[in-house]
Structure formats: structure tokens, C-alpha cells
Amino acid sequence: MEHFSLNILGASSAIPLANRSPTAQFLSMADHYFLIDCGEGTQVKLRQHNIGLSRIEHILISHLHGDHFYGLVPLLSSLSLLERQKPIYIYGPPALEEGINQIMALSNSRLNFPLHFHPTDPNKKALIFESDRIEVFSFPLSHSIDCTGFYFKEKLGPRKIIKAAIDGLNLSVPELRALKQGKNLKGANGEVLLNENFTLPPLEPFSYAFCSDTQLIKHLHRYFQNTDLLYHEATFTEEFRNLATRTKHSTTKDAAHSANLTATKNLLIGHFSVRYKNFKQLLIEAQEDFEATYIAKEGFVYTMKRKSRNLEFSRIVTVPEEE
Amino acid sequence: MEHFSLNILGASSAIPLANRSPTAQFLSMADHYFLIDCGEGTQVKLRQHNIGLSRIEHILISHLHGDHFYGLVPLLSSLSLLERQKPIYIYGPPALEEGINQIMALSNSRLNFPLHFHPTDPNKKALIFESDRIEVFSFPLSHSIDCTGFYFKEKLGPRKIIKAAIDGLNLSVPELRALKQGKNLKGANGEVLLNENFTLPPLEPFSYAFCSDTQLIKHLHRYFQNTDLLYHEATFTEEFRNLATRTKHSTTKDAAHSANLTATKNLLIGHFSVRYKNFKQLLIEAQEDFEATYIAKEGFVYTMKRKSRNLEFSRIVTVPEEE
Numbered sequence: 001m002e003h004f005s006l007n008i009l010g011a012s013s014a015i016p017l018a019n020r021s022p023t024a025q026f027l028s029m030a031d032h033y034f035l036i037d038c039g040e041g042t043q044v045k046l047r048q049h050n051i052g053l054s055r056i057e058h059i060l061i062s063h064l065h066g067d068h069f070y071g072l073v074p075l076l077s078s079l080s081l082l083e084r085q086k087p088i089y090i091y092g093p094p095a096l097e098e099g100i101n102q103i104m105a106l107s108n109s110r111l112n113f114p115l116h117f118h119p120t121d122p123n124k125k126a127l128i129f130e131s132d133r134i135e136v137f138s139f140p141l142s143h144s145i146d147c148t149g150f151y152f153k154e155k156l157g158p159r160k161i162i163k164a165a166i167d168g169l170n171l172s173v174p175e176l177r178a179l180k181q182g183k184n185l186k187g188a189n190g191e192v193l194l195n196e197n198f199t200l201p202p203l204e205p206f207s208y209a210f211c212s213d214t215q216l217i218k219h220l221h222r223y224f225q226n227t228d229l230l231y232h233e234a235t236f237t238e239e240f241r242n243l244a245t246r247t248k249h250s251t252t253k254d255a256a257h258s259a260n261l262t263a264t265k266n267l268l269i270g271h272f273s274v275r276y277k278n279f280k281q282l283l284i285e286a287q288e289d290f291e292a293t294y295i296a297k298e299g300f301v302y303t304m305k306r307k308s309r310n311l312e313f314s315r316i317v318t319v320p321e322e323e
Numbered sequence: 324m325e326h327f328s329l330n331i332l333g334a335s336s337a338i339p340l341a342n343r344s345p346t347a348q349f350l351s352m353a354d355h356y357f358l359i360d361c362g363e364g365t366q367v368k369l370r371q372h373n374i375g376l377s378r379i380e381h382i383l384i385s386h387l388h389g390d391h392f393y394g395l396v397p398l399l400s401s402l403s404l405l406e407r408q409k410p411i412y413i414y415g416p417p418a419l420e421e422g423i424n425q426i427m428a429l430s431n432s433r434l435n436f437p438l439h440f441h442p443t444d445p446n447k448k449a450l451i452f453e454s455d456r457i458e459v460f461s462f463p464l465s466h467s468i469d470c471t472g473f474y475f476k477e478k479l480g481p482r483k484i485i486k487a488a489i490d491g492l493n494l495s496v497p498e499l500r501a502l503k504q505g506k507n508l509k510g511a512n513g514e515v516l517l518n519e520n521f522t523l524p525p526l527e528p529f530s531y532a533f534c535s536d537t538q539l540i541k542h543l544h545r546y547f548q549n550t551d552l553l554y555h556e557a558t559f560t561e562e563f564r565n566l567a568t569r570t571k572h573s574t575t576k577d578a579a580h581s582a583n584l585t586a587t588k589n590l591l592i593g594h595f596s597v598r599y600k601n602f603k604q605l606l607i608e609a610q611e612d613f614e615a616t617y618i619a620k621e622g623f624v625y626t627m628k629r630k631s632r633n634l635e636f637s638r639i640v641t642v643p644e645e646e
Contacts, residue, residue, distance in 0.1 A: 066400045305410060
């Protein structure tokens with residue numbers, strides 16, 4: 001996949017409003033699909049974004065505050081009614097597994113498909129999913145209950161063969177594979193054919209980190225660095241720093257500090273308190289300390305091309321404008 | 324209150340779509356507010372209908388299929404975050420009480436306000452709430468799991484005193500109260516003053532019955548009769564009668580039959596299968612057997628004036644039009 005895409009299904013905090021939905025993101029990366037958090041109404045948001053429910057494969061839940069997981073069982077129930085058979089992989093706090101079972105039991109109902117539950121560790125960074133294309137880690141955040149962030153890192157792909165350079169060499173399949181792996185070859189007369197003459201380096205992998213909900217973590221760079229994109233909660237402006245401290249949330253400056261600390265290329269901020277009628281001041285404060293800051297807007301998709309890695313965005317869903 | 328009003332927050336069945344929400348209704352009757360069923364997203368629908376969450380007092384849950392209750396705990400959580408202190412009264416299947424506690428426990432959270440839970444009886448009609456203005460009953464429906472309907476019946480109010488008729492009689496407060504209660508008075512010379520010469524009969528009370536989800540109940544008239552309005556599910560057209568039988572739902576003709584059986588004045592049908600792109604055929608079929616049938620449209624409020632009792636409706640929320 002030549003680009004990165006992240007749909008913001010919801011980016012509000014705590015209490016849903018008529019035009020603001022709780023946290024949920026749909027990430028498409030390295031030919032995998034990840035649903036990150038699943039607040040109430042997420043299945044309807046997926047439909048409004050024209051994302052087929054059948055594409056969902058991995059669901060990651062940061063923590064068990066309702067605005068981050070109340071949409072999970074409703075979504076699973078709908079997948080079951082839609083006669084899904086492929087498994088779903090869920091990553092979240094250990095208590096969530098029994099919670100899902102308890103809620104399903106109320107309806108005397110069962111899921112049609114296998115549900116594989118992977119408990120996250122709130123105390124240390126851990127690999128939770130790996131394919132030949134990507135690694136996904138959970139890592140500890142610092143909130144009022146156990147909470148983890150998630151770090152998605154594509155693996156370095158094979159080197160690209162320069163077609164013109166190998167023309168006439170009549171290389172075998174194993175030799176081509178060796179070139180892609182960065183190895184040198186032996187020529188017809190025993191001479192060394194240097195890999196760098198026949199291949200280009202692979203394109204840089206994408207990486208993405210999700211941090212919500214959390215107060216400022218001073219050692220965040222131990223969990224990830226040099227990401228293309230960091231989503232970091234910024235529930236409050238600086239004016240409400242005391243409230244942020246008390247509720248263990250971040251301010252705009254905390255989010256910007258985390259972006260600098262981890263040397264991210266682009267910063268998305270969200271999870272704003274419902275007290276904000278518009279997001280101007282939040283953006284101004286974060287941009288003062290980290291210029292490449294953007295607002296995570298509901299109903300928008302954020303993309304990056306592999307070469308430029310500039311964050312681009314476009315509206316998918318028409319929602320009422322902020323005042 | 325001189326009129327009756329019912330907001331249709333959601334009237335879809337089973338699987339929410341981008342523009343169709345699961346069952347929830349907000350009933351305003353006899354100075355009380357009742358939320359009937361609470362599918363996922365109900366709190367957002369309440370906001371879109373401009374119904375303040377603080378007005379909610381009584382919540383009635385018909386049964387524990389997700390499309391009728393998945394919005395309940397999210398709503399209660401928001402009320403708690405909004406620092407509600409007044410109690411909430413919930414009426415529903417017995418298992419729901421523990422279910423609410425289990426879900427709240429996942430977040431280590433507690434409600435700020437008292438929650439009074441009244442378990443419903445799936446086997447017989449029972450009075451579940453009474454004030455000086457209204458009685459509310461649950462009664463058995465017939466579905467794939469325990470399910471009850473709800474019947475709301477205003478009490479007969481006091482007789483209305485004809486001001487011109489009592490002019491000059493200089494009646495005391497106890498005498499006026501006696502007149503309102505329908506009693507005769509004794510005149511200055513011991514003669515009987517007939518009540519009917521001084522009062523008008525009270526206006527007829529409103530009544531409303533909610534039946535979802537259920538297959539046809541042949542003895543439904545034992546639970547209520549002569550209602551002003553009956554909401555009855557009609558998940559399928561006649562073409563899918565076999566499917567209705569198998570899933571224990573009603574067809575359009577079942578709903579119309581129930582309206583005739585109980586001698587209701589107006590019938591609202593809803594809970595339509597998502598297979599229907601529009602509701603024309605559903606309305607035609609029901610109206611063939613019961614003329615005063617209306618579609619329960621999401622985003623609309625249905626009202627009746629006390630004298631005419633004709634069902635009127637108007638759009639409150641702009642939702643995408645059906646195709």
C-alpha cells in the first residue's frame with residue numbers, strides 16, 4: 001500500500017454531543033485494518049465513512065472508560081447478525097474479555113465468529129501483533145485507570161531491483177530474492193556483483209502512535225521515536241492546566257511537548273473537552289510549540305504519501321460545522 | 324398538559340444503519356417523561372431532538388436484545404458525568420440490574436445519583452408506576468426472549484367547575500373540592516345542589532401502548548383497549564411471513580390486526596427490517612386493514628390534541644431522506 005490513511009470516526013471526550021462522537025479511529029496500514037477504540041455509535045460512524053464492517057479485523061481498546069469502548073459489544077453483535085465467520089482480534093485491558101461475555105449473556109446471545117482476545121499489559125511496552133509487513137505494540141499511558149497507547153510500525157520492505165541494471169544477466173529466482181534481501185551476488189567469473197549497483201533501498205516504512213487518554217509522560221520517547229504521525233490527546237487548553245492535572249489528561253502544550261520529545265513529523269490533537277465550542281485556541285497553543293500540529297476532525301480522513309509524508313486531509317462525512 | 328407527545332428517537336430493527344437508529348422513544352404524558360427502550364446512540368438522539376438529558380426520569384426497557392438497551396449504560400454514565408443528583412427509575416427484565424452494575428464496574432465507576440430498579444414480570448400484566456395523574460403497566464409480549472410491552476393510561480382528572488354557574492354562591496374551598504370530585508352540595512335551605520349543574524365532565528385521559536418486539540398476540544385486548552395510540556412493531560411485509568414466524572416478529576397485517584383487536588384510535592408502525600429501502604409497501608399493507616396507520620419516522624415528534632385525538636406529526640431532526 002503506497003499510502004497511509006486514518007479515518008477519525010470520533011474525537012470528542014467523555015460526553016457525546018449532537019455533533020461530536022467519542023473516540024474511534026480506523027487505521028489502514030500495511031494492508032491491515034485496525035479499529036482503535038470504539039466509543040458508542042462507532043458502527044454507525046463506520047457506515048457513514050463508507051467503511052464496510054467486514055473489513056474490521058483488529059480492534060484495539062486503550063482503556064475501559066465508556067467513551068472508549070461502549071460501542072464495542074454493539075459492533076460485535078452487528079457483525080454476528082451479519083453472519084461474519086472470520087475471526088476478530090481484540091487487544092485491550094484484561095477485564096474487557098469477561099465484560100464482553102457478561103453483556104452478550106444478557107441477551108442470551110453468542111457471536112457467530114471466533115473472538116481472539118489479547119490482554120494488554122498496562123506496565124510495559126509489548127508486541128501485540130506482528131505480520132510480515134507490520135509490528136504493533138502497546139505501551140503504558142498514565143491516566144486515572146489502566147490505559148495503554150498503541151504504536152504501529154511497518155517493517156522495512158525488500159530492496160527494489162533496478163530493472164535496467166539486471167537486464168541481460170539472466171538471474172535466477174533465488175538470485176533475485178538475494179538481491180531484494182540486500183545480498184551481493186557472485187558473477188559468472190567469480191567476481192562480486194555489489195548489491196548497490198542493482199538495487200535501490202526500500203521506501204521508508206510508515207509509523208503511527210496513538211496516545212489517549214494520558215497525562216504528560218516524560219519518558220514517552222522510550223516507547224517510540226521518529227513517527228510519521230502522533231495522535232495525542234489534548235483535552236484542555238493551558239488555562240485549565242489544574243483541571244488537566246486533576247483528571248490526568250493532557251493540555252495542548254503537553255501534546256506538543258510529546259511530539260517534540262518523540263521527534264514526530266506530524267501531530268494530530270483531539271479528545272477536546274466539550275467546553276470548547278471551536279478548536280482555534282487549542283490549535284494555536286499546540287502550534288506555538290510544534291508547528292506541524294493538526295486538529296483531528298470527525299468525519300475526516302488523514303493520509304500521507306510515502307515520499308512526502310506531509311499530512312493531508314479531506315472530509316468524508318458531512319457533519320454540522322462547529323460554531 | 325393539554326397534549327400528548329412522542330418523539331421517535333429510533334425505530335429501526337437489529338442492525339443500525341448510517342441513517343437508521345435502533346429503538347428509542349421519548350414520551351411526554353401527564354407531566355411525566357418516559358424514555359422507552361434505549362438502543363445504541365440514544366443519548367445523541369435526545370440531544371438532536373433538543374431534549375435535555377436532565378428531563379429523563381423513568382426509563383423502560385422492553386427486553387435485552389442489544390438494539391433495545393445498548394444505549395442505556397452510556398446514557399447513565401453521561402448523566403453521572405453531568406453531576407445529576409435526582410434519582411432515575413428503571414423498569415426492565417430482572418437481569419438488567421446486575422448487567423448495569425457489571426458494565427459500570429469495568430470502568431471502576433459509580434453513578435452519582437440513586438438508581439431505582441423495578442424488575443418487570445414477563446408473565447403477567449403489572450402496575451409498575453403510578454402518580455396522581457397516570458398509571459403505567461407492563462404486560463407480556465411474545466418474542467424469542469422475555470419481553471414486555473408498556474401501557475400508559477392517564478387517570479380521569481377532576482370535573483371542571485363552570486365559573487358562571489357558581490357565581491354568587493360563595494362556595495368554600497372544601498365545597499369546591501367536593502364539586503371537582505363529582506359530589507353534590509347542600510344548599511343554604513338544605514336543598515340538594517346537583518353537581519351536574521355546576522361542573523363539566525373531565526376531558527378524556529390519553530392512553531398509549533407500546534408493543535415491540537413481539538409476534539401476534541391473540542389476547543392482546545386483555546392488556547389494554549381503546550387506546551388513543553398504539554405503537555406496534557411491523558418488522559416485515561406479508562411477503563416475509565415465514566421469516567416473521569421464525570424470528571417471532573410481526574408483519575404489517577399482524578400490527579393492523581392488533582390495532583383492530585384493541586380498538587385503538589391511531590396505529591404507529593416501526594422496527595422495520597433493514598431490507599426495506601423505503602416504507603411504502605409496509606404502510607399500504609397495514610392501512611388496508613387499519614386505515615389510521617402511520618409510519619414511526621425517526622427524527623419526528625407525534626402529537627395529539629386532547630379534543631380531536633388525531634395524530635399529527637412534524638420533523639424535529641434533519642436526517643437523510645429514505646431513497
